[in-house]
Every structure is written in structure tokens, then in C-alpha cells.
Amino acid sequence: MEFWNNIINTSMIGTDKKTIAANELPGDLSIAIETITSNTTIDKEEKFLQIAALSFNYRRSGIMPLHKETISLPVAEPEEKTYCNANTLQVLKDILSEESVPLLKFWLEHCSDKQQIVLPEILPVLLAKGAQEKKLQLLVAQCSGKRGEWLGRFNDAWNFSQQQTAEQTWQTGTPEQRKTILREIRTTDPNVARTMLQQTWAEEDANTKLSFLSILPTELGEADIEFLESLATEKSKKVKDEALELLKAIPSSAIVQQYQKILQQSVEIKKEKAMLGLSSKKVLSFVLTENINESIFKSGIDKLSNKKEFTDEEFILYQLIQAVPPSFWENQLGEAPEQIINYFQKDVVGKKMMSALVLAIRRFKDANWAFLVMQYSEIFYLEVLPLLPLQQKEYYSNKFFEQHPDSILQYALENNREWSIEMTRNIFRHLAKNPYQYNRSFYNQQIHLIPVSIVAELEKFTPQEEHLRNMWSNTSDYITKLVTLKIQTIKAFNQ
């Protein structure tokens, strides 16, 4: 609208410097403009205001829509899955307003398991949540259906809802999406995951490389050795160190073999006289061999002890024991694991080495040794707890909860599986005593682990201390609210 721009230009500069000319205005208005400009009773400012008012109304009265024959929007494909019912949608709205990511995940998992999708009206809120919570993106995409996928085309932040193949996501996805895909494939097909990684490795930056390596401990095995050993020439020290750490967790890797060789020459069973020479007993002997390849000291083994209870030689052995699989001792000493644990505990030096053995169990994820250590050790080693089968894990967690509440709670949180009711009772007894430390936000984040049946028992955990009671009462209400949403989710999806 050229004439209106002319009005604006005059308005900007001011009538002192510029007067609007008749030829700058529409011909339709010429008679009216002539009447205004020929009016000698008003000044130039007033004349301009009258012309502007006239043009303003002319402009407003002449607005026409834009006609574009070729502009159109592709229509979203019809849905293949069914919509979830109104009740489930209501629960979803309540969960979204509660801002609990685990509850949202819980809801989305149910929706995805039932092969259902959300109604279109809630999609913008859900996709925005997905853009924020990267770990939920896959689930959000699954529950958003074709309409969600279609919406993602118009909003870059939502393009995770585009249904892509794993290969496409790996090639073009965001770092978080690529990590998720790598993690998934590593679990189902570890070799394919490694090959994928090898193919794009040269193009990744150091931080991305590090984040991908952090996924490899899942299903780590002999087939990974060649790739990990090739990383010794990496520019980034952090990447090199991470690769070495991974190699140290593969029993057949050269580095572990090298450590085993030293231990073979340094640790053995010896017969020792007992009962004034009347009988003999088997004891462990820890004498570091002189035949040590110095290269081990470049692989993370310290030469000097940093613990006062260890001599330098003992400390080297301690580090090596940590880095070889526990099953090595069965071959080396020719004894059953329970007997080996017994030897370690009976020996003065062996006792000190026991914690290295436990760390090795942890490193090589040896569930059998973990179970035996738990059974035959005189000391409770928390570190092996996560390696135990579910039932035993629960049993030992409950048994030792009072002695190690914070550590066991930590493992229970990391386990990411709903707690048994017995375990929950133990944990809640501890949590209720510390309602300020474990506040609403704690329960909001951990609600997926809390079984719904605990809600009937919350009052039992009320602390003795007067000043904590009120806080616990408020917290209980909040837990009840979260648990209710969990129950409602289950119920709504089973209707």
C-alpha cells in the first residue's frame, strides 16, 4: 500500500519538513483531498491529520484477502493405531500438570504397549514436553501417531516425531537420538552397534566419541577388542583412557592377559606348618615377581603406594587383582571360589586384597562370584549388590538396610525397577525420618519405583519427632497423589 507508506513517511519526518502531495495519494480520494487542502481555516498539521484520517479509512475499507491458487498444505495421513480413551487422556493432562517425568514415562509406556495414540488436541503439549525431555522422545513419537509425525514437519524442535529408520536416525539425528539408537542396538545386537560406530567414528568429535564409548560396557566382549585397541592412537587423552578402561573389562584383551601373567608369577598357594609342625595348612603367598614388564605402569598401574597399609609391591598387586577376572583365580589356584575367598580372608595380606577382588567382581560383572562373596565373606560388600539376582539383591538389601541406608537406597534408585513392598517399607522408614532431605521433588522423580500398595501404610512411617510430623504428613499427601495418578493410569488403560 504505497499511499499509506507515503503517509507514514510524512508522519515520520514531520510536516515542518515535508508536506504530502496529492499525487502521493489514491486518485479515488482526489476530490476529498482537494477540499481539505483548499481549506484556509486550518493549518498544515491539521490538513495532514485529515488526509491521514481519510487515507486510514480508505485503507481499512479496501483490504482484500490474498488469492494464491497454488498454496496448500499436505494433509496428515490417517492414523493406523487407535486413540486412547477420554479417561486416559484426563490422567495424562493431570500428569502433565504435575510435571513428573517418570509418571509421564509410565503413562507413555502403557499407551505404547497398548498400541494406542493420544488425541490431536494434546499433541502440541506432549511434543513440547518431548522436545524438553530428550529421553522420552521415542515414546512420545510412538504415542503421537501420524498426526504427531505430520506436526513435526513444521516445527524443528518436534521433528523427533518423524518415524525414521534406525539407520536414518543414526546418520541424521540429534546427539541424544543417536545415543538412544546406539544404546538400543547395543543391547539387541552388540556387533552391529559397534560396526555402526566404527563407520562414523572418524567424523565424530571427542565429546561425542566419549559419550558413545560410555554405551559400550553393555554387552562388552571379545569382538570389541580390535576396535578398542585401535583407539590407542586417538588424539584425545580422555578417549584413549576410556578405551583402555573398556579393554581392562574384557578378560581376553591383551592388557588383562598381561596383568594375569604377572599375577600368575606372584600369587600362589603354599603349604605352611601349623600346630607346631604337627600339621600343615594352605596359605596364599603374595610376592611380586621381579619379571615385570614396565609397560604396565603406563596402563594406569601406579608404582608407589598411596595407601599407608600397603607396601609398594602389595599396592601393585592390589591394582592388578582389581583388573583381572575373578575366574582367573580358579585356574591359577586350582580351587573352588568359596575356598579362594576363604584363603583371602584368612591371610593377612589376602585380607587387604579382598576389596580388590570385590572390585574385580564388579568390573567383570561376575554374578556367580558376587553371590559367593555375599555368602562366604565375613564383611558385607555393598559393591557386589547390583550383580546379584533380584531375589538375593532384595534379601541382602533388606538385611543390611539399617547399617547402610543411604548406599542401599542409592542402588535401589539406580536399579530402575519397582521396589518390592518389603524393600519399600525399609526405604520409607528411612525417608520419613528425613522429610526435608527427601522432599516432594524426590518422590516426583522416583514415583515409578514406588509400588502403589504402599499408600495404605504411609501413616505407619510417621516420625516420632514432633517437628517432622507435619512435613511428613504433607509429603504423604503428595505421595498419595502421585500414586493415585499411577493407579489411574493402570485403570484407565485397562478399561
Add this chain to the structure above:
Amino acid sequence: MQFTEEQILALAPDEASKKPGKDLANAAKWISKGANDKALWGECQGSGSKPYLTQIDINNIAFKCSCPSRKFPCKHGLGLMLLYCRQKNDFTNNNAPAWVTEWLDKRVEKEEKKITKEEKAVDEAAQIKRQAARGQKVADGMEELRLWLKDIIRNGILSMPERGFAFFDNMAKRMVDAQAPGLANMVRNLGECNFFEEGWQHYFTNQLVSIYLVIEGYRNLQDIDDVLQQDIRSLVGFTQSQEELKEQTGITDTWLVLSKQVTEVDNITTERNWLYGIQSNQYALVLQFIVRGQGSQLTLTLGMFIQAELVFYPSVVPLRAIIKKQINTTAINKFAAYNNWQQVAETETMLCSKLPVKGDRPFIIQQLKPVQYNNQWWLQDVEKQMMPLKNEHKSIWKLLALSGGDALDMVVIGKENKYEPVGVWYKQAYTIL
């Protein structure tokens, strides 16, 4: 009662009240509850020794609760309404207790009293004198405003961004002194122009010209027709007695609440409720001003249908109205929509010819679909004609989600060439965007 959960939550006085309201939508929290065709009621066990008595008039939406909350409606009112919406069948008791019937009776009594209230005798001579004095004050104020506008135009608006708040506020205050609060607001709007936004000059000039038109209109008041005089007077800031309006016969119709726009300035919340009459095919704007801490007189819920008599303020383009009488009704999905943008443009031209300074208004338009053109979202009609979206970030995603690329019957609010979609008919139900 035809409320959805979203509509009930829209009644909450603030965001913070929604959560506690939802928590109370739980049968376990209510000792007793009941409903009939007039009201909902319930006893809620709160922190006090006695349960709170909560009651809701569901025909002329109103809340009462014995809790000490100053919020209106309180969380108990919201909770009870939400609970009814979720579990209607649990409200088996339909015999209202005495405390509910008494309250409902009192409300009816109050309404009747309002209607039969006798007018005080008016001292006509004094009234004429007062009106003349005000007329003079307004005219004097306007002459000052005219000079102020001319000064701005002489020097150019380029220097306006540097003028600061006081330049506009002083003139607005002068207009308040001159008893022209409508013009005071227009001057304030001029000062509130976003000088950092590209094209501010257009907004500023539009506002400037509108003020000039009102000044000129007022100067020529005697020469224009009676109804247009009312428009000009109302733009200047002369108020119209609502009691007088209520004495007139209005339009009785089923009105759909199309949209509610809420703004808050200096502790006063302004609600702009946009209504559409199903039979009369008339659009209406019902304004409500709520002082913080006080309850609202009127509770209109988005998407709700009300059977009501509306009286329009006198205007050449009648839009603003008050509700004289109101009863709830059930949903009706019948409306006469504009066929295309061309018809909207023609209506706008007709309206502008009657009142050049008219503001936004709603339009129901058939079968619009969102399309992208020149990195902007537009609404395209069946004739492939398009208008750009106003405030597109606000509504575009929900609109797209519901549309999926298909055309929908839509309500837009706007003027000239910018329209904001506020609601659509999706699966035969009116859905707010």
C-alpha cells in the same frame, strides 16, 4: 451442566488455584455431596473442625463456600465442580439441604430486588448543569490534545521512541482531569507502542489518527446522527448507565461463548467475553472488570451455551452488550458462518464506513485451513483466498494438530488483514484453541 474439565479450570482465579482444585476433585475428600437441576453442593473436610459448606448455582454460575479463602471461586468450589464433571453418577442425593436452598432463594430475591429497585428522584436542573460543565471540560481537554497531536505531527514521530513514558502519561492524566477517560486510554496506548518492533510507525500513526477522528467527531457531534453520537461519546469516555440499559428490551437468544481475553492492569482484570447468538446471528462483546480480591459478577465459560437476554450499547455497529438475564442451556451446533474471506472483507468495509475507529470483532468462517506462505502462517478459505494469522505462536500448533491439514469451521477475532483464530468446530464440538 455442560462444562468440560478445561472450562471449569478456566474459572480458576489464577494458575496456582488450579492444582489444589484438582486435588479436591476426589470423592474421598467430600463427606457429603449432591446435585439437582439448580445447584451442586458438598461438605469438604478441611483443616478446620467443621467441614466447609460449598455450593454452586449451576444456572447462573455462582459459588459460595464457608472456607476463609479470599479467592473466588475457592479450591473447594472448583474441586466440587470438577468432581461432578468426572463422576456425575456419584452425586445421587438430589434433595438440597436447607443451607443450599436458603442461599438460592436469597439469590433469586436479590435479583428481583435489583429489578424492582425504585429510581431515586433526579434533580434534572442540577443534572443538566453537571453535564454542561463536563461537556466544557471535555472540549477544553480536547483542544489541548489537538495541539499536542499537531506538535507531534509537525516535528515528526521519528523522535517518539526517545520521548519516554512521562510524555504520554502526562497527556493521559490531563485527559483524565478533563473527564475524558476513553481518550486518556487511547493516549496511553500510544505510549505503550512497542518502539523496538519493526513497523511501529504504522501502529503509532493508526493510533494518532484514531485519536484525531474522535476529537473531530466530538467537535461535530451536533451534525452527526444520534447513534453515532453515542459511539463518539463512548470513545471519549462518557459512560452509559447499565441500569438504564437493562430497562430496554434486548435480544434473547442462545449465545455461545466464543472466546475470553483477559488482561490485568493496576490490579484490575478486564475480561473481554466474545459471544455469538445462534438464532440472531449477532456477535457481542461483554466486558467485565474485576478488582483483585473481589469476586466477578459474571461467570462465562469458554465454549458454554447460555440462554440469555443481551442488551447492546447504542452504536452504529452494535457489539458491546450487557447480559440482562441468563440461564444455562444445552449445546447447540447451529450457526451461520461467513462463506469466505471476501465476505469478511466486505463486512469490514461496511462496518468501517459506519465507524472508522472500530476495533477487533469476531467472525465465524466456514472451512478454513492453515497454510504456510512466505514463512508465515495464513488461513485459507475454500476459494483459495488467505489472510495472515495474528499472534500465530499462540494458537497455530493446536490449530494444526486439530486440522491435520483439513479445513475446519473457525472463529477468528481481528480486523483489517490480521486475524487470530480462537476456536474451531472439531468433531461437531466447539473447541477452544
